[in-house]
Protein backbone atom coordinates (compact mmCIF):
# COMPACT_ATOMS: atom_id res chain seq x y z
CA UNK A 598 0.00 0.00 0.00
CA UNK A 599 1.34 3.44 -0.91
CA UNK A 600 2.03 5.75 2.00
CA UNK A 601 1.93 9.45 2.60
CA UNK A 602 5.11 10.69 4.27
CA UNK A 603 5.96 14.15 5.60
CA UNK A 604 9.68 14.92 5.98
CA UNK A 605 11.15 18.06 7.57
CA UNK A 606 14.58 19.43 6.63
CA UNK A 607 14.41 17.86 3.17
CA UNK A 608 16.67 20.30 1.32
CA UNK A 609 19.70 18.10 1.63
CA UNK A 610 21.38 15.49 3.81
CA UNK A 611 19.25 12.71 5.25
CA UNK A 612 15.95 14.55 4.77
CA UNK A 613 16.55 14.91 1.04
CA UNK A 614 17.64 11.28 0.68
CA UNK A 615 14.55 10.06 2.52
CA UNK A 616 12.33 12.22 0.31
CA UNK A 617 14.01 10.77 -2.77
CA UNK A 618 13.74 7.19 -1.49
CA UNK A 619 10.03 7.43 -0.69
CA UNK A 620 9.26 9.29 -3.92
CA UNK A 621 11.14 6.72 -6.00
CA UNK A 622 9.16 3.99 -4.22
CA UNK A 623 5.90 5.50 -5.40
CA UNK A 624 4.86 6.98 -2.07
CA UNK A 625 3.42 10.46 -1.71
CA UNK A 626 5.89 12.85 -0.12
CA UNK A 627 5.54 16.24 1.55
CA UNK A 628 9.10 17.59 1.69
CA UNK A 629 9.91 20.51 3.98
CA UNK A 630 11.96 23.22 2.29
CA UNK A 631 14.00 25.51 4.54
CA UNK A 632 16.61 26.69 2.11
CA UNK A 633 15.55 29.09 -0.62
CA UNK A 634 16.96 28.85 -4.15
CA UNK A 635 18.27 25.34 -3.68
CA UNK A 636 18.02 23.05 -6.66
CA UNK A 637 17.93 19.52 -5.22
CA UNK A 638 14.30 19.53 -4.10
CA UNK A 639 13.18 21.36 -7.24
CA UNK A 640 14.84 18.71 -9.40
CA UNK A 641 13.15 15.96 -7.39
CA UNK A 642 9.76 17.68 -7.59
CA UNK A 643 10.16 17.93 -11.36
CA UNK A 644 10.69 14.14 -11.50
CA UNK A 645 7.60 13.45 -9.38
CA UNK A 646 5.18 16.30 -10.16
CA UNK A 647 2.11 14.39 -8.98
CA UNK A 648 3.44 12.83 -5.80
CA UNK A 649 6.08 15.13 -4.35
CA UNK A 650 4.96 18.36 -2.73
CA UNK A 651 7.56 20.89 -1.64
CA UNK A 652 6.40 22.64 1.54
CA UNK A 653 8.07 25.85 2.75
CA UNK A 654 8.94 25.11 6.37
CA UNK A 655 11.08 26.69 9.06
CA UNK A 656 10.56 24.42 12.06
CA UNK A 657 11.97 27.13 14.30
CA UNK A 658 9.09 29.46 13.50
CA UNK A 659 5.54 28.79 14.70
CA UNK A 660 3.91 30.79 11.90
CA UNK A 661 5.85 28.88 9.27
CA UNK A 662 4.87 25.55 10.83
CA UNK A 663 1.23 26.62 10.94
CA UNK A 664 1.32 27.65 7.27
CA UNK A 665 2.97 24.35 6.31
CA UNK A 666 0.26 22.43 8.16
CA UNK A 667 -2.47 24.37 6.35
CA UNK A 668 -0.78 23.74 3.00
CA UNK A 669 -0.63 20.02 3.79
CA UNK A 670 -4.19 19.78 5.10
CA UNK A 671 -5.34 21.27 1.82
CA UNK A 672 -3.78 18.38 -0.07
CA UNK A 673 -4.12 15.25 2.05
CA UNK A 674 -6.41 13.80 4.71
CA UNK A 675 -3.70 11.77 6.40
CA UNK A 676 0.03 11.31 6.95
CA UNK A 677 1.22 7.76 7.54
CA UNK A 678 4.74 8.67 8.64
CA UNK A 679 5.93 12.04 9.92
CA UNK A 680 9.73 12.10 9.90
CA UNK A 681 11.26 14.99 11.85
CA UNK A 682 14.71 15.33 10.33
CA UNK A 683 15.42 19.07 10.45
CA UNK A 684 18.25 19.85 12.82
CA UNK A 685 21.24 22.06 13.46
CA UNK A 686 24.59 21.42 15.11
CA UNK A 687 26.25 24.70 15.96
CA UNK A 688 29.83 23.91 16.65
CA UNK A 689 30.58 26.93 18.78
CA UNK A 690 29.16 25.35 21.93
CA UNK A 691 32.45 23.53 22.49
CA UNK A 692 34.59 23.69 25.56
CA UNK A 693 33.64 22.32 28.95
CA UNK A 694 32.00 23.76 32.03
CA UNK A 695 35.54 24.70 33.12
CA UNK A 696 35.91 27.15 30.20
CA UNK A 697 33.98 30.32 29.46
CA UNK A 698 33.33 29.40 25.81
CA UNK A 699 29.69 28.34 25.90
CA UNK A 700 27.56 30.30 23.43
CA UNK A 701 24.07 30.44 24.89
CA UNK A 702 22.52 32.12 21.88
CA UNK A 703 23.62 29.25 19.68
CA UNK A 704 22.35 26.77 22.26
CA UNK A 705 18.97 28.51 22.17
CA UNK A 706 18.88 28.07 18.40
CA UNK A 707 19.75 24.38 18.75
CA UNK A 708 16.95 24.00 21.26
CA UNK A 709 14.50 25.94 19.16
CA UNK A 710 15.16 23.97 15.98
CA UNK A 711 16.03 20.49 17.24
CA UNK A 712 13.73 20.14 20.24
CA UNK A 713 10.93 22.71 19.93
CA UNK A 714 10.90 22.51 16.14
CA UNK A 715 10.19 18.81 16.27
CA UNK A 716 7.43 19.37 18.81
CA UNK A 717 5.86 22.22 16.81
CA UNK A 718 5.68 20.13 13.65
CA UNK A 719 4.34 17.07 15.43
CA UNK A 720 1.64 19.09 17.15
CA UNK A 721 0.63 20.81 13.91
CA UNK A 722 0.36 17.53 12.00
CA UNK A 723 -0.69 15.01 14.66
CA UNK A 724 -4.32 15.17 13.56
CA UNK A 725 -3.36 14.05 10.04
CA UNK A 726 -1.04 11.36 11.45
CA UNK A 727 -3.82 9.89 13.59
CA UNK A 728 -6.13 9.81 10.55
CA UNK A 729 -3.68 7.50 8.75
CA UNK A 730 -3.15 3.75 8.64
CA UNK A 731 0.41 3.77 10.05
CA UNK A 732 0.10 6.60 12.60
CA UNK A 733 3.86 6.84 13.03
CA UNK A 734 6.03 9.74 14.20
CA UNK A 735 9.79 9.31 13.70
CA UNK A 736 12.19 11.74 15.35
CA UNK A 737 15.80 11.97 14.22
CA UNK A 738 17.58 11.95 17.52
CA UNK A 739 21.25 11.16 18.13
CA UNK A 740 23.56 9.15 20.30
CA UNK A 741 24.41 12.66 21.53
CA UNK A 742 20.99 12.69 23.24
CA UNK A 743 21.62 9.49 25.17
CA UNK A 744 22.11 10.23 28.87
CA UNK A 745 22.97 6.63 29.75
CA UNK A 746 25.56 6.40 27.00
CA UNK A 747 27.14 9.83 27.40
CA UNK A 748 30.91 10.17 27.82
CA UNK A 749 31.12 13.73 26.47
CA UNK A 750 32.20 16.70 28.55
CA UNK A 751 31.20 19.35 26.00
CA UNK A 752 28.71 20.25 23.24
CA UNK A 753 25.94 20.74 25.79
CA UNK A 754 23.60 22.62 23.43
CA UNK A 755 23.28 19.93 20.79
CA UNK A 756 23.34 17.04 23.29
CA UNK A 757 20.69 18.59 25.56
CA UNK A 758 18.50 19.41 22.58
CA UNK A 759 18.56 15.79 21.43
CA UNK A 760 17.94 14.50 24.99
CA UNK A 761 14.92 16.81 24.95
CA UNK A 762 13.79 15.20 21.69
CA UNK A 763 13.94 11.81 23.42
CA UNK A 764 11.83 13.03 26.34
CA UNK A 765 9.42 14.61 23.91
CA UNK A 766 9.01 11.27 22.14
CA UNK A 767 7.93 9.60 25.38
CA UNK A 768 5.45 12.36 26.16
CA UNK A 769 3.99 12.29 22.65
CA UNK A 770 3.74 8.50 22.66
CA UNK A 771 1.96 8.52 26.02
CA UNK A 772 -0.63 10.86 24.51
CA UNK A 773 -1.19 9.10 21.18
CA UNK A 774 -0.78 5.43 22.06
CA UNK A 775 -4.44 5.14 23.05
CA UNK A 776 -5.33 6.37 19.55
CA UNK A 777 -3.10 3.74 17.91
CA UNK A 778 -0.18 6.13 17.42
CA UNK A 779 3.49 5.20 17.62
CA UNK A 780 6.74 7.17 18.05
CA UNK A 781 10.35 6.20 17.33
CA UNK A 782 13.71 7.89 17.93
CA UNK A 783 16.43 7.08 15.42
CA UNK A 784 20.14 7.85 15.67
CA UNK A 785 21.29 7.84 12.04
CA UNK A 786 24.98 7.22 12.69
CA UNK A 787 27.80 9.64 11.97
CA UNK A 788 26.82 10.81 8.50
CA UNK A 789 28.80 12.69 5.93
CA UNK A 790 26.31 15.52 5.62
CA UNK A 791 26.45 19.20 6.44
CA UNK A 792 26.24 18.41 10.14
CA UNK A 793 28.65 15.49 9.88
CA UNK A 794 31.15 17.44 7.84
CA UNK A 795 31.24 20.10 10.49
CA UNK A 796 33.26 17.65 12.52
CA UNK A 797 34.92 15.49 9.88
CA UNK A 798 36.94 16.05 6.74
CA UNK A 799 34.90 14.35 3.99
CA UNK A 800 38.07 13.55 2.09
CA UNK A 801 39.16 11.49 5.03
CA UNK A 802 35.94 9.59 5.45
CA UNK A 803 36.16 5.94 6.32
CA UNK A 804 39.58 6.42 7.88
CA UNK A 805 40.39 6.76 11.56
CA UNK A 806 37.28 7.17 13.72
CA UNK A 807 37.11 9.63 16.59
CA UNK A 808 36.94 7.69 19.85
CA UNK A 809 33.55 6.06 20.28
CA UNK A 810 32.42 6.63 16.70
CA UNK A 811 31.81 3.37 14.90
CA UNK A 812 31.30 4.44 11.34
CA UNK A 813 30.81 7.17 8.83
CA UNK A 814 27.92 6.61 6.49
CA UNK A 815 26.40 8.63 3.69
CA UNK A 816 22.91 10.09 4.11
CA UNK A 817 21.85 7.91 1.16
CA UNK A 818 22.92 4.73 2.96
CA UNK A 819 21.13 5.79 6.11
CA UNK A 820 17.97 6.65 4.16
CA UNK A 821 18.00 3.11 2.70
CA UNK A 822 18.33 1.62 6.20
CA UNK A 823 15.62 3.78 7.72
CA UNK A 824 13.30 3.08 4.79
CA UNK A 825 13.70 -0.66 5.47
CA UNK A 826 13.30 -0.26 9.26
CA UNK A 827 10.08 1.68 8.81
CA UNK A 828 8.49 -1.09 6.80
CA UNK A 829 7.98 -2.99 10.08
CA UNK A 830 8.20 -0.45 12.89
CA UNK A 831 5.96 -2.49 15.19
CA UNK A 832 8.76 -4.98 15.86
CA UNK A 833 10.43 -2.30 18.00
CA UNK A 834 7.30 -1.59 20.03
CA UNK A 835 7.43 -1.58 23.81
CA UNK A 836 6.09 0.63 26.59
CA UNK A 837 8.48 3.36 25.55
CA UNK A 838 9.41 4.67 22.09
CA UNK A 839 12.07 2.69 20.29
CA UNK A 840 15.44 4.49 20.54
CA UNK A 841 17.50 2.75 17.87
CA UNK A 842 20.28 3.37 15.40
CA UNK A 843 19.71 3.00 11.68
CA UNK A 844 20.69 -0.69 11.89
CA UNK A 845 17.83 -1.31 14.34
CA UNK A 846 20.11 -1.69 17.39
CA UNK A 847 18.78 -0.22 20.62
CA UNK A 848 20.59 2.67 22.32
CA UNK A 849 20.65 3.53 26.01
CA UNK A 850 18.25 6.30 26.96
Ligand SMILES: NC(=O)c1ccc[n+]([C@@H]2O[C@H](COP(=O)([O-])OP(=O)(O)OC[C@H]3O[C@@H](n4cnc5c(N)ncnc54)[C@H](OP(=O)(O)O)[C@@H]3O)[C@@H](O)[C@H]2O)c1
Pocket residue numbers: 605606607608609610611612629630631632654655656657658681682683684685686710714737738739740784785786787788789790791792793794816
Ligand atom coordinates in the same frame (compact mmCIF):
# COMPACT_ATOMS: atom_id res chain seq x y z
N1 LIG B 1 25.16 13.98 10.43
C1 LIG B 1 25.32 13.26 11.52
O1 LIG B 1 26.39 12.69 11.72
C2 LIG B 1 24.20 13.12 12.51
C3 LIG B 1 24.41 12.32 13.63
C4 LIG B 1 23.37 12.16 14.55
C5 LIG B 1 22.15 12.79 14.33
N2 LIG B 1 21.97 13.58 13.23
C6 LIG B 1 20.66 14.19 13.05
O2 LIG B 1 20.10 13.75 11.84
C7 LIG B 1 19.29 14.78 11.26
C8 LIG B 1 19.72 15.04 9.83
O3 LIG B 1 21.05 15.49 9.85
P1 LIG B 1 21.91 15.71 8.53
O4 LIG B 1 23.25 15.19 8.85
O5 LIG B 1 21.19 15.23 7.34
O6 LIG B 1 22.00 17.32 8.55
P2 LIG B 1 22.03 18.39 7.38
O7 LIG B 1 22.65 17.85 6.14
O8 LIG B 1 22.58 19.64 7.96
O9 LIG B 1 20.47 18.54 7.10
C9 LIG B 1 19.64 19.14 8.05
C10 LIG B 1 18.52 19.77 7.28
O10 LIG B 1 17.70 20.51 8.20
C11 LIG B 1 17.51 21.80 7.63
N3 LIG B 1 17.21 22.80 8.62
C12 LIG B 1 18.06 23.50 9.40
N4 LIG B 1 17.38 24.37 10.15
C13 LIG B 1 16.07 24.24 9.81
C14 LIG B 1 14.87 24.87 10.22
N5 LIG B 1 14.88 25.86 11.12
N6 LIG B 1 13.71 24.46 9.67
C15 LIG B 1 13.67 23.48 8.75
N7 LIG B 1 14.78 22.86 8.30
C16 LIG B 1 15.95 23.23 8.84
C17 LIG B 1 18.79 22.08 6.91
O11 LIG B 1 18.63 23.15 6.01
P3 LIG B 1 19.95 23.96 5.52
O12 LIG B 1 20.72 22.99 4.70
O13 LIG B 1 19.43 25.08 4.73
O14 LIG B 1 20.67 24.39 6.75
C18 LIG B 1 19.04 20.75 6.24
O15 LIG B 1 18.32 20.62 5.05
C19 LIG B 1 19.43 16.00 12.18
O16 LIG B 1 18.34 16.05 13.06
C20 LIG B 1 20.73 15.71 12.93
O17 LIG B 1 20.75 16.34 14.19
C21 LIG B 1 22.97 13.75 12.31
